[in-house]
Amino acid sequence: MTRLADLGQWERELLLDMLEEIPGFGLHGRPWVAGPSLRQRRVAIVTTSGIHRASDAPYADGAAANDYRVIPGDVSADELVMSHLSSNFDRTGFQQDTNVVFPIDRMRELAAEGIIGSLADFHYAVMGAARVPGLEPTARRMAGMLKRDAVDAVLLTPV
């Protein structure tokens, strides 16, 4: 139901204002990496939902929150909490079931059934309220770690 027409005026204006920031993200070209079939892929989840283990530090203020949290592949979904800066999205779904934001149990099922090749040893989370251009170095560092984990496909989930 996140159709802009269904939202209130202030929410709609905020989301439309964000469109104006996109040219400043410094995105160039149309990168496209081909690869093997899904059943041969090693997949990691990268989420902008601002989740982390309860024992990890919460995300700092949005202006400085270009950091990330590591989510070990053997994490229990019940260990994960959310300290995202924004109050403009539903959290009751996450409170009820982590998988509605971070589908780790569903991914494990797909790996066990051989629908995907394997799951990464580590997944990553950032907070989507961070300034987007500031996330570029984080993304590139993350890419290095993903490659060392032999990951060749990433599922990105928002919130």
Next chain:
Amino acid sequence: MGALGQWLEQEGIATTQISLVREHTASIQPPRALWVPFILGRPLGVPGDAAFQRRVLLAALRLLEAASGPVLEDYPEDAPSTSSVEADGFACPVSFGRPVTEDGLSGALQREVAELAPWYDVARSRRRRTTVSLSGLAPAAAAKFIADFISDSATPSFREGLDVALALRLVTQDLKAYYLEAVAAQPGAQVALDASRWFWNDTAAGKAYLDLRESCLRSSDDAVRRFGARSLIPLAVAPRPSGIA
């Protein structure tokens, strides 16, 4: 989030993503994206419905096998309604009512916290988890910190080394999660948008958060003012005050 997809792909890793705001994704044009017609906060659609989540997930992962891109596909299946107003025209069956006077707000907040405790215990036991764990404070202590800050915007953080703006964020997120987890366990549990309306319209806590915003805006701390202006009250409840970056 589409920008992350672009950067990871530039580094040689294929990406696929779930998109909640189609307009953003269409503008950024990440390599592969599945737009889903779900409310913000629920990219996989339906909590507790593994089969539904699996269908969404497979649709997103299958885009990795697309021959060329960028691909922006629309997911065809709606989630069940997240508002009983949409579903049957009835909303907010549970109501505390607002406290009558400003003087009673702190007391009303503590009473609400106490009244919800048995339901929170049911929710925690049933779900075998809780997300009320960011601040390390018990709900009553979180409510007291909020009430204290409403009375005096120079109230210090409750923990050394934790700045006040972050302390406020953690306690307000914890207390709201406490309310929403508790009310979800009550008979006739409210769906997402009703529970939010209940929190903001019918509880002393909702009123306290609106008062807390005013107190934050009086603070001499830039980060606290920014928190109050931008992060405490959803845009569905009130617009942002102007003049604060």
